Amino acid sequence: MDFRKKVLNAFRNYELPVIKLLKDTSREAVCMVFEKVNTGGVELTVFELVTASFAAEGFNLRKDWYGDAAQGVSGRKDRLAENRLLPNVKPTDFLQSVSLLWSLDMRQRDVDAGKTGKAVTPVSAKRATILKLPLVEYRNRADRAEHGFNEVNRFLHRQGFFHERDIPYRTQLVPLAAVMANVGERWLEPRIFDKLSRWFWCGVFGELYGGTTETRIANDYEDLLAWFDDDEKVPRTVRDAVFSSSRLITMRSRLSAAYKGLSVLLVREGACDFFWKTTIRDLDVEEASIDIHHIFPRTWCRQQGIAPHLCDCIVNKTMISAKAN
Secondary structure, eight states: OHHIIIIIHHHHTOOOOOOOOOTTOOHHHHHHHHHHHHHHSSOOOHHHHHHHHHHTTTOOHHHHHHEEGGGTEEOHHHHHHTSTTOTTOOHHHHHHHHHHHHHHHHHHHHHHTTOOGGGSOOOOOSHHHHHTOOHHHHHHHHHHHHHHHHHHHHHHHHTTOOOGGGOSOSTTHHHHHHHHHHHGGGGGSHHHHHHHHHHHHHHHHTTOSSSOOHHHHHHHHHHHHHHHHOTTOOOHHHHHOOOOTTHHHHOOOTTSHHHHHHHHHHHHTTOBOTTTOSBGGGSOTTTTTOEEEESSOHHHHHHTTOOHHHHTSGGGEEEEOTTTO
16 A cells, blocks of 8 residues: 555556647647757757747758668758868758858848847847758858858868868858858958968967857857958958967867867978878878877886976877877
């Protein structure tokens, strides 16, 4: 009896909340309930919520992103993965870039209409803004955003990147892709390319894209476009960036953005391999097994009385081949 009272009855009398949807309930209403219920418990990704929202209008966002092998349809994810440096673009990153394109257009329309203050739509890549993205606006800008990410791959290659693992901040690619989608081939103009490069490396060595970045993403998108036309309008990321030489001694983790950035710049500026007697850039990265290793081995440093924190910092690291190591 005790087991029945304490255990079985608890299960039998437990009340489960139920939302009853009739057959004639509109798909829009079903999606709204889906969003409200799921955001109240374990939070779904913004991609999953937008997928539900677009489904109400008969659009399969998952198919658009992931494709459908059975039907021979390629998705944006696979097309972007053809770029060596973008094999794993996240759907949320893509939606953020689309959101930037859309919200800037909305902002410009509001300004042209004479609106001011809070009546003007802010440029945003935040979750709330993405959830408001209309399907027609997504369709109008998705191809542009995809092209923007393709151009990001070209930009990163020019900066000296050869592996996705070496990219300091994935989130920094979101505003960069939106900028590329906006300016088209103009980013190749020396004046604009130099500004983009300066902004990119300021973000890396200033380590400004760690943590919550949604506000910085939106600010940088607006700031960069303004800077291209006016040299005086320097982006906040460029102004905020600070790098001290003492940071070199504390850079020991290869997960650090600045660590990755410095390693890439060493190679770009002509770092040579000790064994092959040629620049790292001239070697086949995979075949030569290029990786970051100590210049002076740990054993030698220990024998010379060099402190471990100095031995393991970025100053004593470089890209070399397996044979050189």
